[in-house]
Amino acid sequence: MGKEVLYGVVPGILIFLLFLGVNITPFLLFGAVLGGIFFLMARQGNMAALSARGKSSRHAVPKSTITFADIGGQERAKKELKEALDFLIHKEKIEQYGIRPIKGVLLTGPPGTGKTLMAKAAANYTDSAFVAASGSQFIEMYVGVGAQRIRDLFKEVRTLAEKNGQDSGIIFIDEIDVIGGKREGQQQREYDQTLNQLLTEMDGITTSDKPRILVIAATNRKDMLDSALLRPGRFDRHITVDLPDKTAREQILTIHTAKKPLAADVSLEQIAQETFGFSGAQLESVANEAAIYAMRENAPAIARRHFSQAVDKVMMGEKVDREASADEKRRVAMHELGHAIASEWVRPGSVSQVTLSPRGQALGYVRQNPMEDRYLYTREALEKQIMVCLAGAVAEEIYYGGRSTGSKNDFEQALGMAQEIVQSGMSRLGIVNMKLVDRHQVHEEVNRLLEELLEKTREVLKRHDAVFQAGVGILLEQEVLHGHTFRELLTTNKHANELAV
Template sequence: MGKEIMIGTIPVVIAFLVFIGVNVAPFIIAAVILSFLTFVIMRQGGMSVAQKKTPIDTPKTTTNFNDIGGQERAKKEVKEALDFLIHKDTLKQYGIRPLKGLLLTGPPGTGKTLMAKAAANYTNSAFVAASGSQFVEMYVGVGAQRIRDLFKEAKQKAEKNNQDSAIIFIDEIDVLGGKREGSQHREYDQTLNQLLTEMDGISTSETPRVLMVAATNRADMLDDALIRPGRFDRQIVVDLPDKKARKQILEIHVKNKPLAADVDIDAIARDTFNFSGAQLESVTNEAAIYAFRENSKEITQRHFSHAIDKVMMGEQTDRESTAEERERVANHELGHAIVSEVVRPLSVSQVSLRPRGQALGYVRQSPQQDRYLYTVENLEHQIMIALGGAVAEEMLYGGRSTGSRNDFEQALNLVNTIIDCGLSQLGIVKMDMVSREALHEERQRILNELLEETRAILRSYFPVFQHAFDHLIREEVLNGEEFRAMMAEAKAMPRKNNVEDLESHLINS
């Protein structure tokens, strides 16, 4: 109301002064200059009224560590660090300096944010959260000012709630904590410097005590000054869950869902190798959506199978292919499946001819055990599985198609891994110290040998194409048990003396 009165009064005063003969030009110029300076100060300082009235606010967290499936080692490390906040009086007896910061690293969706929320609940601390991108603005000084406001708010929130400690969580800290580049000055540097200053200001005598928790999936990009001891004292890896942890996560997310008697959580955990916690939650949610679409009262194993495919490959598309393309794709995928089942028994979970994402068909594999260390034999088996589709097309159609492009990229990456890890005939080498010709020859040698082994496997199980092909074209999906039964039947059949006649028969049919 006062602003409106002032806006209406100023023109009247100016008009009156002009009427009585007073020169108002100096007053107008001074008012314009003062307004401009005020505007610049407000923009550079990031202290607009709107910003002051809108502090970063985070509701009280109810998440606890029992809500996080798996990650037992990471949870143990976090709890140990948090115990320093809880048992602060005992620290003095041992002369322990309390930790100032925890850095959670790991792939996206593994539960880093959940871990931070559970930490606040575990210690009964005030919890304030922000993302790194919130501190980066186009106006100079805004990020640094928000850092100051964040620490101030955390302490005020703890004092207001009569809490002895506060936890500040910054997600995507690599956005503001990236490595500084020589003498170049960036707005990020000013924000980072302010963060370092605030962290250094935390001491054991302060009440409430503040603990910084940050998360990133690019720890290698962080500035050395940020991750040195005394700032982020602990780096805790929150990695992708193993099979046991995946089962725990799935059990947490299916508690409120009506499951059918045929649902096998162990099988789902096995089929979701390399899935993050977020992806596993999405699998259970998508399975419930499939059941809802069918108006089914219970969620069945089939719904979970569809959900895994959707999370892994994307939604099923309406892409219509010709009969010739469908037949070629079917034989291509069967080539992958046959080789996979021979070199890794019980690995094929499903062969599908339903297009999802960019794929016209796919083979879903379910490893019998999680593997994190690979021998040259393991890598060669992966390459042979990748080459199986293209070799099947060669044997049945006399040539390859563009559908093998991604398979070849995967195979070449695996070949480079063999060479780079010193598992090839070149021995232990540094890639940039070997000539391009030598590398090319070694790649070709490895690929040619594995191509011959792949052809030999497919020739041995050639009858599988005839039996599985008809089923796959008709039903579009072939599950692992049915496929293994066809493999066993083909193995029991007498070997054909003339494989070319069988190839010709399949092509003509």
């Protein structure tokens, strides 16, 4: 109400003075100065409010119930982290050996692999005060706010540990690449001040500190971090939390299905084998989505088909309402059967199912069952996988005389693997430096590889016309062709070809 009165009275007084012939210029100057003072005071108040909001956004995390036993797989990463945590627990022993305490642990790896879970388990393992923050919380438009928040974070964990009577505290900073990026003269001053303050605080951690502080940080982009953060004496340990292997995937599925009713036909080992490349978060989603599918049907237990649907959803997305024409459906069926035939030819038993129902951006897809986890590839293995990628387009050429836009993603994958053959020194060019070799020469070699494999794939598919015809009929009628049924078609076709010969 006071502001409204002020806004109404002041202009009225000025107009009255002007009517009397009084020079109002000094009054206007005085008002401008007074307004500037009020503006600066308001801005300082806003900065204080921002700082206060920053403090309230960082809070002590309640005592974690998560233990390392609750994290499936990652045995090597857990062992390394536990060793670093033991320095917080066994203070006398590290002093006996003259060991400098580890100040920081950097957890790196793809999203969803359990980096945050490991930090929470670390706090429980050491009975430490635990304070968590995200890198984005330290960034504001006002210079100095981020640095102040770093100071407050270290102060907060010390205060919390003293309050709870704990001997140690853990600070967890997620997305540390936001504030710890490489300084190349292009960053804002705010980023530099925040990073410098973090380095200063970590340098101040000593053996005699009470409570002892350990900084755990997580990032998906270690290559983006400044070298000052990564040197010994700051983040001493770099622990890779990688995608789980088959054994670890089975452990993760066991943990996430422990309280779920599973049908007798469910094999977690089989599901683990089919989910190569899945992160822990994706596997948790598979278990959850399978339970949702079972609930939709009001089924007494989660069956194998529910897990199959869940894997498809996590991998490809939910089913969509797009309805393709009859001609498009037939073309997609031929395309996917081409992939499936090539996959079975190069890796018998690899096809789990062929599906004609649209999911995400795909009108159909083949779900393959990796026979084993692979991390190294020979030229032969890459060429076989390229053939699988090319087989969809080749099937369209055989039965429709040309290709469609549905092969775009297949070609991108095939090109990537062909380039990998060249870059790895497995082509006719030999061992090459990609920065020095002529690009046209590389392009020609990649094209030569792809043309040879296209022709080889064409020869394979032409021998399976009966499989195409029978498989298309099943897909158009049922939309799904299961792996065992598909292999029966291949066996029948093989016997027919042998009799013809």
